[in-house]
Amino acid sequence: MKPVPLHEQTVKDEKGRYQRFHGAFTGGFSAGYFNTVGTKEGWTPATFVSSRQQKAGRQNARPEDFMDEEDLGDHGIAPRQITTTADFASGRKDVIRDKARAITSLSAPIPGDTVLEDLVAPARSSMGVELLRKMGWKDGQGVGPRVKRRLCKQRADSATRAFGSASPPNGSSESQDEEDGEFLPENLTFAPKDVTPIDFTPKVDLHGLGYRGLNPLAALRGGPGAGHINLFTMDSDRTNSLFGEDRKGQRRRGGVAGQGFGVGAMEDDDEDIYHRDIMSNYDTVLGGEEPGDGLYGWTAPQQYNRTKKDAAYLGKILEGFTLASDKLETKTIFPPPNLPRDFRPVHYFRPVVDLSSVSPMVAQALQTSRGHMAQEAPSKGGRHQLDSAQRRELLGEATLQGITESLLNPSRFAPHAEQQQQEALSVWSGPTAQAQTGQTFKPFERTPHKQARYDLYIDQLKQGDRDALELSLDPTMTEWERGRERDEFVRAALLYKPSSSSLSCRFTRGKQDDGVEADTVEVTRDQENDVDDKQAAVKMKMFGKLTRDTFEWHPDNLLCKRFNIPDPYPGSGFVGMPKVKRDKFSVFNFLTVSESPTASASPAPQGNKQSPSEPGKRSRWDVSGQAGDKERKEKDPVSEFLSVARIEASGSGPEASTTDGPTTDPTVEVLVPHYYIHH
Amino acid sequence: MSFPQPKPEVPQLPQNLLRTIDCQQGAVRAVRFNADGNYLLSCGSDKSLKLWSVSRGTLLKTYSGHGYEVLDADGSYDNSQLCSCSSDKTVILWDVATGQVTRKLRGHAGKVNCVQFNEEATVILSGSIDGTVRCWDTRSRKFDPIQILDEAQDGVSSLKVSEHELLTGSVDGRVRRYDLRMGQLHVDFINSPITCVCFSADGQCTLTSSLDSTVRLLDKSTGEMLGEYTGHKMKGYKLDCCLSSKDTHVLSCSEDGHVYCWDLVEGSLMLKLPVGKAVVQSLSFHPSETRLLTAMEGRVQVWGADCTYEHGTWTK
Numbered sequence: 001m002k003p004v005p006l007h008e009q010t011v012k013d014e015k016g017r018y019q020r021f022h023g024a025f026t027g028g029f030s031a032g033y034f035n036t037v038g039t040k041e042g043w044t045p046a047t048f049v050s051s052r053q054q055k056a057g058r059q060n061a062r063p064e065d066f067m068d069e070e071d072l073g074d075h076g077i078a079p080r081q082i083t084t085t086a087d088f089a090s091g092r093k094d095v096i097r098d099k100a101r102a103i104t105s106l107s108a109p110i111p112g113d114t115v116l117e118d119l120v121a122p123a124r125s126s127m128g129v130e131l132l133r134k135m136g137w138k139d140g141q142g143v144g145p146r147v148k149r150r151l152c153k154q155r156a157d158s159a160t161r162a163f164g165s166a167s168p169p170n171g172s173s174e175s176q177d178e179e180d181g182e183f184l185p186e187n188l189t190f191a192p193k194d195v196t197p198i199d200f201t202p203k204v205d206l207h208g209l210g211y212r213g214l215n216p217l218a219a220l221r222g223g224p225g226a227g228h229i230n231l232f233t234m235d236s237d238r239t240n241s242l243f244g245e246d247r248k249g250q251r252r253r254g255g256v257a258g259q260g261f262g263v264g265a266m267e268d269d270d271e272d273i274y275h276r277d278i279m280s281n282y283d284t285v286l287g288g289e290e291p292g293d294g295l296y297g298w299t300a301p302q303q304y305n306r307t308k309k310d311a312a313y314l315g316k317i318l319e320g321f322t323l324a325s326d327k328l329e330t331k332t333i334f335p336p337p338n339l340p341r342d343f344r345p346v347h348y349f350r351p352v353v354d355l356s357s358v359s360p361m362v363a364q365a366l367q368t369s370r371g372h373m374a375q376e377a378p379s380k381g382g383r384h385q386l387d388s389a390q391r392r393e394l395l396g397e398a399t400l401q402g403i404t405e406s407l408l409n410p411s412r413f414a415p416h417a418e419q420q421q422q423e424a425l426s427v428w429s430g431p432t433a434q435a436q437t438g439q440t441f442k443p444f445e446r447t448p449h450k451q452a453r454y455d456l457y458i459d460q461l462k463q464g465d466r467d468a469l470e471l472s473l474d475p476t477m478t479e480w481e482r483g484r485e486r487d488e489f490v491r492a493a494l495l496y497k498p499s500s501s502s503l504s505c506r507f508t509r510g511k512q513d514d515g516v517e518a519d520t521v522e523v524t525r526d527q528e529n530d531v532d533d534k535q536a537a538v539k540m541k542m543f544g545k546l547t548r549d550t551f552e553w554h555p556d557n558l559l560c561k562r563f564n565i566p567d568p569y570p571g572s573g574f575v576g577m578p579k580v581k582r583d584k585f586s587v588f589n590f591l592t593v594s595e596s597p598t599a600s601a602s603p604a605p606q607g608n609k610q611s612p613s614e615p616g617k618r619s620r621w622d623v624s625g626q627a628g629d630k631e632r633k634e635k636d637p638v639s640e641f642l643s644v645a646r647i648e649a650s651g652s653g654p655e656a657s658t659t660d661g662p663t664t665d666p667t668v669e670v671l672v673p674h675y676y677i678h679h
Numbered sequence: 680m681s682f683p684q685p686k687p688e689v690p691q692l693p694q695n696l697l698r699t700i701d702c703q704q705g706a707v708r709a710v711r712f713n714a715d716g717n718y719l720l721s722c723g724s725d726k727s728l729k730l731w732s733v734s735r736g737t738l739l740k741t742y743s744g745h746g747y748e749v750l751d752a753d754g755s756y757d758n759s760q761l762c763s764c765s766s767d768k769t770v771i772l773w774d775v776a777t778g779q780v781t782r783k784l785r786g787h788a789g790k791v792n793c794v795q796f797n798e799e800a801t802v803i804l805s806g807s808i809d810g811t812v813r814c815w816d817t818r819s820r821k822f823d824p825i826q827i828l829d830e831a832q833d834g835v836s837s838l839k840v841s842e843h844e845l846l847t848g849s850v851d852g853r854v855r856r857y858d859l860r861m862g863q864l865h866v867d868f869i870n871s872p873i874t875c876v877c878f879s880a881d882g883q884c885t886l887t888s889s890l891d892s893t894v895r896l897l898d899k900s901t902g903e904m905l906g907e908y909t910g911h912k913m914k915g916y917k918l919d920c921c922l923s924s925k926d927t928h929v930l931s932c933s934e935d936g937h938v939y940c941w942d943l944v945e946g947s948l949m950l951k952l953p954v955g956k957a958v959v960q961s962l963s964f965h966p967s968e969t970r971l972l973t974a975m976e977g978r979v980q981v982w983g984a985d986c987t988y989e990h991g992t993w994t995k
Binding site for chain 2: 565
C-alpha cells in the first residue's frame with residue numbers, strides 16, 4: 001500500500017464531513033472543547049471558578065447542545081417538530097398521540113397507567129367550549145334553542161312489551177301524556193339533542209364497504225382468540241371484542257402475547273404456551289361458507305334489539321347506511337319479437353338501375369313494380385296530391401334506392417271509368433303480366449261464354465290493345481247488358497290483377513332450408529302402401545301382406561354395439577330410413593304403388609303359409625327385376641280383389657266395379673293392370 | 680324301473696287374490712314385476728316410484744325425483760338399476776340401493792309413455808307422445824340419445840325390447856318392429872290406436888291391444904293375424920295387455936273393472952277377474968310363475984294360482 005501522508009489520514013462520513021473523534025486518537029478528550037487537545041485551552045474548563053464565594057452559574061446544558069444536524073434531523077435521535085403549545089391546543093383528542101399513549105401504557109411498568117394520567121391531565125378545552133360552558137352548556141347536550149320534549153317513559157314502555165308488538169299507538173300515548181302532565185310542569189323545556197356529526201371523509205381506499213380489517217388487539221392479544229382468526233365472518237372483531245374477554249382479564253398486558261411470543265421465565269401462568277388449535281375451526285369439506293350470517297333468520301327479541309329495522313329485512317345493514325324508503329324502479333324489459341320459423345335476416349336491395357340505359361320493357365317493369373299504375377303527369381291532382389316520388393322530382397332531390405311507393409297513393413281510390421280502363425290496360429299489358437303463367441283467375445267460371453269473352457279481353461289487354469274492352473264484348477247482347485259487362489270486366493281486371501302490384505314489391509320469395517333448390521323436400525325413400533287398401537284389409541281381417549310394409553332401416557353403430565349385435569349396414573353413413581329429395585309439388589309425393597313388396601306371394605285369401613326366407617334388403621322399387629307376365633297376371637286378382645273389397649267396404653253399388661282400376665293411383669311403374677271381371 | 684310319466688300340468692290361472700297393497704301414491708299408473716319376479720314397481724301419480732316386496736307386500740324404497748306423474752318403469756336384469764319415465768318429459772335412471780338419480784335424460788318433447796331396458800341394461804328405450812322413440816346410452820356420460828326413431832306419425836304409446844328387436848305401438852294405428860340385426864323396419868297396420876304391444880315368450884308372435892276393444896295376436900314374420908280376442912272394453916284409456924309366462928293365455932285390462940283372460944289357441948274367455956269397479960289401469964305377469972299384478976286406482980292386487988292363507992284357513 002502506498003504510504004498515506006499525515007494530512008491525508010482523515011476519516012470522512014458519508015456526506016464528506018470530517019469525523020470527530022474528540023481527541024480519541026490524538027491524545028485525549030476535553031469536555032466542552034472540540035479538538036482542543038494540545039492547545040492551551042484544552043485542559044482548562046472555561047467557566048471553572050473554584051472558590052467558595054464565586055460559585056459557577058448553573059450550567060443548563062441540554063442534550064440538544066451536543067447534537068448536530070444529523071441527530072436533529074428527521075431520522076436522528078431527537079427530531080424536531082412544530083407542535084402547538086398547550087395554551088392553543090384544541091380540546092379534541094389527538095388521535096395519534098392517544099394511540100401512542102395506549103401502546104406505551106401496555107408496556108409501562110404499571111399497566112393502565114393512562115388512567116392516572118387522565119385524572120391529572122390538564123384540561124385542554126378550547127375557548128369556544130369555555131364560552132359555551134359559561135353560558136350554561138353541558139357536555140353531551142346539543143346547541144340551539146330549548147325544545148319541549150317528552151320524557152323517556154315511552155321508550156321504557158316499549159322495551160318491556162312482548163316481542164314483535166309495535167310501539168304503542170298514538171292514542172294510548174296521549175292518555176299517558178296526561179298522566180305525565182301531573183308530574184311535569186307545562187313550561188318545562190329541554191336542551192336539544194346533540195347532533196351526531198356526519199363523517200365527511202371520502203372513501204379513498206379500495207376496500208369493500210364496511211371493511212374493518214383485523215383487530216390488532218385480538219391479533220396480538222393471545223388467549224382463546226389468538227389461535228385461529230376466522231377471516232370469513234362478518235363480525236369477528238366486534239363480537240370477539242364484546243364477548244371474547246378473557247376470564248381472568250387480559251393476560252400479558254405488558255408486551256404482546258400469543259403463540260409467537262412465548263412465556264417468560266418469571267410468569268406464573270404457563271397454560272397457554274402451547275397453542276392448541278381446534279379442528280372445528282376449519283372446514284373439512286369444500287362446500288363454501290354458510291350463506292348469510294349464520295343466524296338462519298334468528299332475530300333478537302325486541303327488547304334487546306333497539307335498532308329500528310324494517311321487519312321484512314333481516315340481514316345486516318352496513319354502517320352508515322339505512323334502508324331506503326322508496327322502491328327502486330324496476331326496468332320493464334320487453335322481450336324480442338317472435339321470428340317466424342323461416343325468417344332469414346338478410347335483405348337484398350334492388351340494384352339501382354338507370355332507367356334510360358335499359359330496354360323499355362325493363363323500364364316498364366321496374367316502374368310498374370314500384371307501384372305506379374299509370375305513368376301520368378306528375379301533378380295530376382294539383383300540388384296537394386303529389387306522392388313522394390313526384391315531390392322528390394319537383395324538389396330535385398336524389399332518388400331513393402329501394403321501395404319507396406306509399407300504399408296510400410290517392411290515385412288508387414275512386415277512379416273514373418276511363419281511368420279504370422287505363423289502369424287495367426297498363427296493369428295487364430306490362431311485362432309482369434306477361435310473365436304470369438298458370439295462375440290466372442277465372443271470375444266468371446259459371447258462365448263459360450262470359451268467361452271466354454273475359455279471357456279474350458284479358459288477352460287483348462296483355463297485347464296492349466286499347467280497345468280490348470269494346471272488342472271483347474258480345475255484339476249480340478243489348479246495350480245495357482254490354483254496359484254492365486263492360487263495367488264488370490274492368491272491375492274484374494283491376495281486382496284480380498296480376499300480383500305485381502304495390503304490395504307485391506314488399507314481399508320477397510321465401511327461401512327453403514336447403515337453400516339451393518326451393519322446390520324440393522326430403523322424404524323417406526320408401527313410402528307406405530295405400531292406406532285405404534290397408535284399412536279395407538283390416539276390416540276384412542286379412543292381416544298379412546296387405547297390412548304389412550317392410551322398409552330398410554339403419555340402426556346407429558353405437559346402438560348395435562350396445563345391443564351386442566353386428567351392424568347390418570357397416571358402411572352406411574346415415575341412420576334411420578334412407579331419405580331422398582323429391583320435388584315439393586311433384587305428383588310423386590302422393591303416389592303409392594299398388595303392388596305389394598313381396599311379389600312372389602300367392603293371394604292372401606287362400607291363406608297358405610308364407611315362405612320364411614324373404615329376401616330382406618329388397619325394397620319396393622326392385623319389383624322391375626322380377627317383372628313378368630305371369631306375375632302380372634297373378635297380381636291382378638289381388639288388385640281386383642282389393643278394389644272389390646274397397647268398394648264393398650265403402651258401400652257403393654256393384655256398377656262401380658266396372659270402372660277402370662283405382663282412380664286414385666296414377667302409377668309410376670310401367671305395369672298397368674289389366675282388369676277383368678272376377679266372378 | 681320306469682317311472683310313470685308325469686301328469687301334464689294343467690295350465691294354472693292366477694285366479695286367487697293373494698294380496699292387496701294400498702300404495703298411497705295417488706293413482707297407480709303402472710305396475711311392473713322386476714326381472715326375477717320377487718319385487719314390484721309401482722308408478723304413482725304423486726310423482727313417486729315405489730319398490731315393494733311381492734311376497735311380503737312391504738314397501739322397500741321410494742324413489743322421488745320426477746316432476747310429474749310417473750307413467751312407466753322397468754328394472755334391470757341384475758336389480759341394480761331402475762328406469763322410469765314421466766309426464767315431465769324425462770326419463771330417469773335410478774340406483775336401486777341408494778335411491779339416487781343416476782341420470783336424468785331429457786330430450787322428449789312431450790310426456791314419455793313407456794320405457795324399458797334392453798337385455799343387458801346398456802340402453803334405455805323410451806317412447807313418447809311426441810311420436811319419437813329415443814334410445815339412451817346408460818354406459819356413457821352423454822345426455823344425448825344414441826338414436827331417435829321418428830317414423831311414427833302420432834304418439835308412441837307402448838314399446839317392448841327383446842334381444843335384437845324393438846316393438847313399438849303408436850296411436851297412428853301401426854305396430855312397428857325394428858329389427859336391429861337385419862336392419863329392417865316392419866310396419867303392421869291395425870287401423871286403431873294401439874294401447875299396448877308385447878312379444879311372446881317364444882319370439883314368434885306379437886300381441887297388440889287397440890282402442891277398438893280388440894286384442895290381436897300377429898305372426899311376427901308375416902304379419903298375419905293368428906288370434907283375435909274380444910269381450911273386454913277398451914275404448915278410451917291406455918290399458919295394458921300381456922301374455923302369461925308360458926304363452927298359454929292372453930290377458931288384458933278392461934275399463935269395466937275386470938281383467939280378461941283368454942285361451943291363446945282357442946280364443947275363448949277363460950277367466951274374468953273381478954278387480955273392482957274402476958278402470959283397471961295396468962297389469963304385469965310374473966316372468967316364470969303364475970302370478971299376476973293388477974293396478975286399479977290407488978291399489979295394487981297380487982293374484983296367483985295357489986291357495987291363500989288368510990285368517991287361519993286355507994282358501995282356494
